[in-house]
Amino acid sequence: MENMERMVEFDIGTPSFEEIAGLARMSIENMDTYTSTEYPELPWNTAVDEYNRRSNAPINEQEIKHLVPIELRSLNDGTPIVAIDVSILGLGETQCGTIYAIRGTVVSRKEERYRYSRLGPLPFHINIGENETIKERRATDHTILSIDTGRRNPTIICRRLLTVFETMLKRKVAKMYDNAVLLWDGALTIPSVEEEIRATNSLMEVARKRRNSIVGVSKKTCLFSLQGTRDPLQGYQKPCLIDIDSRIQRTQRFLLLGTVYVAKLASDGLLFRLDVDKELPEAERIAAVERMIGNDLTQDGYPETLRLAHIFSKFNATEVIGMHRFLDDNYGLRILEYPNIRRILFGPFAGNHSKEPDAIYAKPV
Amino acid sequence: MLSLYRIENGEVQIISCPPQGIRKGEYLSIEDTSTEKSLIIQVVEIDYANVPGILEDILRRSSIHKVNGEDYDPLEIKSYIELVKDAKVLRCKIRGALTRGEFTDDISWIPVRSRSRVVGIPDETLLKLINPSRLLPIQIGRTQKKVRVDIDAKAIDGSLNIISGKKGTGKSHLAKTILLGLIDQGGLCLVFDINGEYTKLDYKSSGERNRFQKKMKVLIPGRNFKVDLRYAGLGSILSIMRSVMDTPGTSTWEFRRIWNSLERRDAISIEEIFRSIDNINHEYVREALFRRFQSLVDTGFFCDDPKSNTAFEEIFAEMNMGGAVILNLKDLPSMIRKIVVEFVLSKLSQLLKRNIARAVFLFAEEAHLYLRDTYWEDIVTRMRHLGVFVTFVTNQPETIKQNVFRQSDNIFLFNFTNENDLKAISRASRIDGYTIESITRELPAHHCLMFGKVTRDLPLVVGIGRLDIQTQGETRFFFTPLETTPEGIVDKSTQNNYQTALQLK
Structure with a gap:
């Protein structure tokens, strides 16, 4: 853990992050000898996604066009802009689960300088289902923390894992900054489960107490089309917002933690969905966006801090090979074969959206 | 870790991860555990x-x-990552294979990938493969991993050697190393020293004499190297007149008549030859012979005094335990240089035919400056059979004909960056052009790629060792620090040498 000393700006080396790193390590070390203490429920919200999937009535572009845009001034007052992004990648399957790697990045812009803190990669082994061995060992050993999906879908577990990690990062950042604009990737949605709502509210409270403004930036949304042929803000040369909150159905709005805008953050930029913390007065919400475009670069209308956070977090093929070596050297996890069923079946027509695992691991006996 | 990746068109690709600091020119072995055979790559x-x-x-x-x-x-x-x-x-x-420890050139098989292990070959093991007997070792330097490299003098014996590389890379240094090694092994050597850089091989860098003191004979044409006409003989003189001085056939015929006539009367002398030429009736022939013979005499190389004559037989006899005759051609006009070389080669052939010497190792620096075109083939064919084993040293490989390159037994290549030079060598040498271009392009100074009989055709990168002798071939610079001494202001870079120091008074 000597690297923790270098984490000055974000003070990430706190016990909670150590816990996550420790959990990662243990989950692999004990992948086939585990008893299981189920990881507590995480503040993961699937309700909005579910609602959006079912929603057949996105807001009409014409409807948006009739709304009056709010022109934005660029407010360069030295407000720190901090963006957070995380990514997860399936490294391969084992006999009793799947190995994932997660990584998160915080990028800040302060006094016209960018700075990043990157956490990870952290490989996790997630057990799928239960078997006799697990049951037997569970009876005798209660000490090892591991991630057990039980009968649940491993994809959901993997997303929950990512959310734990992301929430931890967001909490750190919210505690660390005052009067900053915090950029999150995606919409500000409320979870459906009581504990999750509490966790999210607590996170938002921490941010508000320190007078931080939370802005969620979405590249995609189901609420309205961002790829429409007609740009509803066509003709506006200056950055501007359209408040569409009133057009969102009440049931849908209830699940949101932010006021929703269609935003054009640069004169020739693309359109994005912005969710700005609902608890802020309207003037402060607008001011938060104005401070964001004044203190950060917005090439193509997308905040540079968030773009960098995304670039830093993303895994590439070299890193995947490096992690394979790490798993081999440290845990004796050898890649048995590299099957790609789609590739085998369809050859060049397999496409590049295959969801099959990248590798199959085996631990030598 | 080294892993066999693939073998394609005779090229083996090995993955090194993590990288192991392996350098170009190094040897690896692919050990096939199923057959107890290894490929040497x-x-x-x-x-x-x-x-x-x-x-x-x-x-x-x-x-x-x-x-x-x-x-x-x-x-x-x-x-x-x-x-x-x-x-x-x-x-x-x-490059070869090992079957139960024995080196073989049967490389018609490839190892089983799943049962193969790639390992580096220690230099000591490689050198044992290259030179197992080490009967007559000549130390020439060290491998990239600092292991001493000896070549066997027997691999130089009877061989045509080429040392080539761009200027300032250490060609002459290697030539001197081999030369001194041959002398140590009792070899008789002759050097065409175009830059006068072999003249102090019998001095240590400190200025003291070394063990080669009595094994070196420096000959300066016209000074301590003169030839009596009778010793030179008609054959040599005619050869010079024809090849170097372009004398027409009629005139050479006339000269032969004069020479034979004087020889019969035992009256061969410079004066008598001039008198005879003067008596020729045909004006053009008389003029042609007069001007050419005058030129020969003006060189100061030929004389008619037997006491001033330099007889190679006597010099060779003194060097029966090994030695070198250094023919200092520095500062000589081109024509005189050619005359001297023509005479020496002609005389050498005669002596070897008469078994005066067993064989001579000839070192020729920048031979294209003094060797006529027809002599190249003569040297690598006829004279080789007589016992003249040449080492060509040049920085212009394209001046050496391709057929000479092809017949070479040993090649020592220093750094080359010029595409044309690399192509000239690649086309004609004993190993593939890719190896030559790839390795020689990046050789550091004083490192050479050698291959041929000396390495059992395994190309080897060697750093040439230092010699404790006085260097003579260094360029004298204008912008060098000067030091005031009792003799005047001396160029510091050359003050330790016996060569002329820049003195400003």
């Missing part, structure tokens, strides 16, 4: 492995190069 090119995602990674880095920050990597995975990025592909050529 040599690294001729080193590339980065085409790791997926590397371009993406570089682009990511370039887009964030101005962003400072930290990585918190508790499991220290980054070091593994860095290793993958640094993975290298070693492109190798197959």
Whole structure:
């Protein structure tokens, strides 16, 4: 853990992050000898996604066009802009689960300088289902923390894992900054489960107490089309917002933690969905966006801090090979074969959206 | 770790991850545990492995190069990722095989990939393969891993050797090393010293005499190297007049008549020859012979005094335990240089035919400056059979004809960067052009790639060792520090040498 000393700006080396790193390590070390203490429920919200999937009535572009845009001034007052992004990648399957790697990045812009803190990669082994061995060992050993999906879908577990990690990062950042604009990737949605709502509210409270403004930036949304042929803000040369909150159905709005805008953050930029913390007065919400475009670069209308956070977090093929070596050297996890069923079946027509695992691991006996 | 990746068109590709600091020219062995056989391969090119995602990674880095920050990597995975990025592909050529420890050139098989192990061959093992007997060792330097390299004098014996490389890379130094090694082994050597840089081989760098003191004879044409006409003989003189001075056939016929006539009367002398030429009726022939003979006499190389004559038989007799005759051709006009070389080669042939000497190792620096075209083939064919074993030293490989290159037994190549030079060598040498171009292009100074009989045709990169002798071939510079001494102001770079120091008074 000597690297923790270098984490000055974000003070990430706190016990909670150590816990996550420790959990990662243990989950692999004990992948086939585990008893299981189920990881507590995480503040993961699937309700909005579910609602959006079912929603057949996105807001009409014409409807948006009739709304009056709010022109934005660029407010360069030295407000720190901090963006957070995380990514997860399936490294391969084992006999009793799947190995994932997660990584998160915080990028800040302060006094016209960018700075990043990157956490990870952290490989996790997630057990799928239960078997006799697990049951037997569970009876005798209660000490090892591991991630057990039980009968649940491993994809959901993997997303929950990512959310734990992301929430931890967001909490750190919210505690660390005052009067900053915090950029999150995606919409500000409320979870459906009581504990999750509490966790999210607590996170938002921490941010508000320190007078931080939370802005969620979405590249995609189901609420309205961002790829429409007609740009509803066509003709506006200056950055501007359209408040569409009133057009969102009440049931849908209830699940949101932010006021929703269609935003054009640069004169020739693309359109994005912005969710700005609902608890802020309207003037402060607008001011938060104005401070964001004044203190950060917005090439193509997308905040540079968030773009960098995304670039830093993303895994590439070299890193995947490096992690394979790490798993081999440290845990004796050898890649048995590299099957790609789609590739085998369809050859060049397999496409590049295959969801099959990248590798199959085996631990030598 | 080294892993066999693939074998394609005679090229073996080895993945080195993590990289092991292997350099071009090094040897590896692919051990096939199922057959107890090994392939001997040599690294001729080193590339980065085409790791997926590397371009993406570089682009990511370039887009964030101005962003400072930290990585918190508790499991220290980054070091593994860095290793993958640094993975290298070693492109190798197959040089031979080992079957139960015996070196063989049967490389018609390839190892089983799943049962193969790639390991480096220690230099000591490689050198034992190359030179198992080490009967007459000549130490020439060290491998890249500082293991002493000896070549066997027997591999030089009867061989045509070529030392080539661009200016200032150490060609002459290697030639001197081999020369002194041959003398140590009792060899008789002759050097055409175009720059006068072999003249102080019997001096240590400190100025004291070394063990070669009585084994060196420096001959300066016209000064301590004169030839009596009778010793030279009609054959040599005619050869010079024809080849060097372009004398027409009629005139040479007339000269032969004069010479024979005077010889019958035992009256061969410069004066008598002039008198006879003067008596020729035909004006053109008389003029042609007069001017040419006058030129010969003006060189100061020929005389008619038997006491001033330099007889090679006597010099060779003194050097029966090994030695070298250094023919200092420095500062001589081109024509005189050619006359002297023509005479020496002609005389040498005569002496070897008469078994006056067993064989002579001839060192010829920049031979194209004094060797006529027809002599090249003569040297590598006829004279070789008589016992003249030549080592050509040149920085212009294209001046050596391709057929000479092809007949060479040993080649020592120093750094070359010029494409034309590399092509000239690649086309004609004993190993593949790819190896030559790839390795010699990046050889550091005083390192050479040698191959041929001396290495059992295994190309080997050698750093040439230092010699404790006085260097003479160094360029004298204008912009060098000057030091005031009792004799005047002396150029510091040359003050330790016996060569002329720059003195400003």
